[in-house]
Amino acid sequence: MTVLVINSGSSSIKYQLVDPESGEAIAVGLVEQIGESTSRVKHTYDGEKHEYEQRLADHGEGLRFVLDLFDSVGPSLAEAGIVAVGHRVVQGGDNFNGPALITEDVRDLIEELAPLAPLHNPANLRGIDVARELLDVPHVVVFDTAFFQTLPEEAARYALNREVADRYGVRRYGAHGTSHQYVSHKASEWIGREDLKQIVLHLGNGASVSAVVNGEAVDTSMGLTPLEGLVMGTRTGDIDPAVIFHLSRVAGMSIDELDDLFNKKSGVKGLAGENDMRAVWDMADSGDENAREALDIYVHRLVKYIGSYAAVMGGLDVIAFTAGIGENDDRLRAEVLERLAPFGVKIDPEVNAVRGDNIRAITTADSSVTVLVIPTNEELAIARQTMDVVATLS
Ligand code: ADP
Numbered sequence: 001m002t003v004l005v006i007n008s009g010s011s012s013i014k015y016q017l018v019d020p021e022s023g024e025a026i027a028v029g030l031v032e033q034i035g036e037s038t039s040r041v042k043h044t045y046d047g048e049k050h051e052y053e054q055r056l057a058d059h060g061e062g063l064r065f066v067l068d069l070f071d072s073v074g075p076s077l078a079e080a081g082i083v084a085v086g087h088r089v090v091q092g093g094d095n096f097n098g099p100a101l102i103t104e105d106v107r108d109l110i111e112e113l114a115p116l117a118p119l120h121n122p123a124n125l126r127g128i129d130v131a132r133e134l135l136d137v138p139h140v141v142v143f144d145t146a147f148f149q150t151l152p153e154e155a156a157r158y159a160l161n162r163e164v165a166d167r168y169g170v171r172r173y174g175a176h177g178t179s180h181q182y183v184s185h186k187a188s189e190w191i192g193r194e195d196l197k198q199i200v201l202h203l204g205n206g207a208s209v210s211a212v213v214n215g216e217a218v219d220t221s222m223g224l225t226p227l228e229g230l231v232m233g234t235r236t237g238d239i240d241p242a243v244i245f246h247l248s249r250v251a252g253m254s255i256d257e258l259d260d261l262f263n264k265k266s267g268v269k270g271l272a273g274e275n276d277m278r279a280v281w282d283m284a285d286s287g288d289e290n291a292r293e294a295l296d297i298y299v300h301r302l303v304k305y306i307g308s309y310a311a312v313m314g315g316l317d318v319i320a321f322t323a324g325i326g327e328n329d330d331r332l333r334a335e336v337l338e339r340l341a342p343f344g345v346k347i348d349p350e351v352n353a354v355r356g357d358n359i360r361a362i363t364t365a366d367s368s369v370t371v372l373v374i375p376t377n378e379e380l381a382i383a384r385q386t387m388d389v390v391a392t393l394s
Contacts, residue, residue, distance in 0.1 A: 002026060002080045003383040004135070007088040008127020010119065011035055013062050017070075017080060018383035025379065026075055031062040043069045060130040067134060077135075084138045085131050086386030088178070088378070089124045091117035092143030093169060099146070099385040101393070102128060102139040110141065116169060116224065138393060140386040147177030148210075148217050155219040155312075172228075174220040176208045182381040183322045183374045184212040190359050190372065197313040199306055202376065203332075204323035205233035205275065209302070211309035219312055221305060227263060230305065231298045233275035236266040238301070268294050277325050277332065299332065303339045310343075316369050319345075322376040328355070333362065337371060344368030 001021070007014040011034045017027040029043040039056040042049060043066070050073050056062045070077050087102070093113045100106050107128065114121045132139050148156075156172045158165060165171060174180075180200045188194055198212040207230040210220040221229025221237075230237045239262070247253045253261070269275035271294035272283060283291035310316040321333055330352050337347040346367040351360060356373075363371040 001083045001387075002077075003084050003086050003386045004077070004082055004131075005086045005088070005379045005382045005386075006127050006131055007379075008059060008124050010123040013059060013066065013127055015066060016379040016383075017075065017077070017082070018379055020380070020383040020387045023377070023380050026080060027070070029066060029069070031056060031066060034059060034062045041065060041069070043073065045074055048073075059126040060133070063127070063130045063134055082135075082137060084140055084386050084390045085135055086382040087124065087128050087131070087139060087141045088144065088382055089128075089141045090120035090144045090175065091173065092141075092145045093173065094149070096141075096143045096146050097149035099140050099142045099389050101389050102132065102141055106141065116173070138390050140389045142178060142382045142385045144175045144177050145173040147181040148172070148174030148220050150216045150218070151220065152218060158223075170224055172220070172223045174208070174210070174217070175222040175226045176202045176206065177217070177220075178378045178381045178385075179322065179376045180208070180210040180212070180217065180220070182378065183320050183376050184210070184215065186359060186374050187318050187320045187372055188215060190374075191318065191370065196317045197310075197315050198318040198320060199309050199316060200320045200322065201302065201306075201326050202323045203230070203321065203325035203329075206235070207232045207237075207323070207325070209305045209309065211313050213313055219309060231271075231294075231301045232267045234264050234267045234269045236262050236270075268298060271297060277329055281329075281331065295332070295335070299335045299339065302336050306336070306340065319369055319371045320374045321372070322374050327373055327375055330355075333371075333373070337363070340369070345371065347371070 003018050003020055005016045005018055013031040015029050016025050018025055027045040032040045034056050035058060037055060038053050041052040056065055089110055091113045093116060095109050110121055110125055151172060158171060160170055179202050183200050184198050187198055188196055195214050200210045200212060202208050206226055208220060208222045209230060211218050227235050228238060244258055247258060268280055272280045272291040274280050280291050280294055284295055325332060334347060334352055337345055346364045348362055348364045352362040357375055359372060359374050361370055361372055
């Protein structure tokens with residue numbers, strides 16, 4: 001049995017055919033630049049990468065092209081035993097605390113939530129609509145926000161005027177929830193205990209941190225949108241909101257210009273000129289002071305969140321690093337953990353420096369906190385949650 005996992009963006013469709021039991025990604029692919037003069041398609045199956053360039057006018061054409069690829073280069077979806085499609089959806093608002101079978105009502109709710117995620121939900125829906133037309137199996141949606149529906153009100157509610165906040169749905173919904181849930185669950189499995197106070201650091205191009213007690217999220221850094229919290233590849237993360245009023249008044253910047261500045265031209269890229277951490281380290285190593293300062297600001301923000309979440313939880317058992325930077329950047333992990341030495345965190349530098357795809361502890365046995373590196377796998381998590389919903393249908 002397999003699940004086709006689809007992550008549909010505004011001009012892209014990422015997909016994976018996953019065996020939810022073994023965890024194997026049988027085929028992996030990506031359609032990019034949909035609607036532009038040339039679209040690019042990459043499809044990997046059986047160790048072979050197939051690449052195509054051709055115009056694909058919309059998501060429907062994109063997905064049709066992908067389904068033809070499954071027929072021509074394989075694997076045949078029928079023979080691979082496809083039982084469902086799992087769709088990633090960014091914003092589920094307060095309506096979804098877990099995965100849901102797509103019905104007309106669920107579809108309409110996702111559409112109604114579009115004002116909360118204008119860049120994401122409409123793009124997710126485009127993928128859902130064309131996939132439902134083309135693939136006659138149950139379709140399930142898995143929300144990035146669902147894991148954070150357990151947040152206590154004191155963490156989810158901003159100290160914004162209650163009437164305004166409630167009328168416009170302004171509160172902390174979080175994001176990357178599928179990854180935080182998957183990784184915190186893996187950490188529990190690895191340690192062999194449920195009753196843990198954990199901090200999960202999902203550090204990719206987007207970055208977020210969550211506090212998880214006994215498997216339930218109690219706080220997270222992303223807010224109404226993925227802009228809040230950590231320093232990210234191109235996003236500011238936390239910043240005084242009055243900077244917006246200030247730049248609007250003194251620089252005459254429009255809301256759209258500010259949105260672009262905060263989301264796409266700031267963060268590590270806005271500080272160092274590059275957003276790939278490998279390039280930033282290279283620059284810092286060759287004496288670029290802005291790059292070194294960008295790393296310092298990045299680490300400072302992480303340390304600040306770890307300290308505050310340990311205080312919020314009243315203790316800390318586990319820190320889990322995940323995603324592109326969290327899994328691969330041993331120097332960054334070392335800089336963060338060295339700052340926690342006064343609290344009894346003891347890094348094992350040799351183990352930290354080793355690359356690997358397995359879960360591993362990078363602290364010594366006598367460290368006050370166990371620090372783990374855990375590869376995330378959002379597609380597998382979506383495939384498994386999809387199967388959970390499908391199992392309730394029969
Ligand atoms: P996303 O899914 O948010 O696009 P990923 O989780 O794939 O992001 O992470 C991408 C980021 O991981 C890249 O921007 C890069 O900075 C970082 N990264 C990948 N490999 C390394 C490495 N070896 N050292 C440092 N950073 C790395």
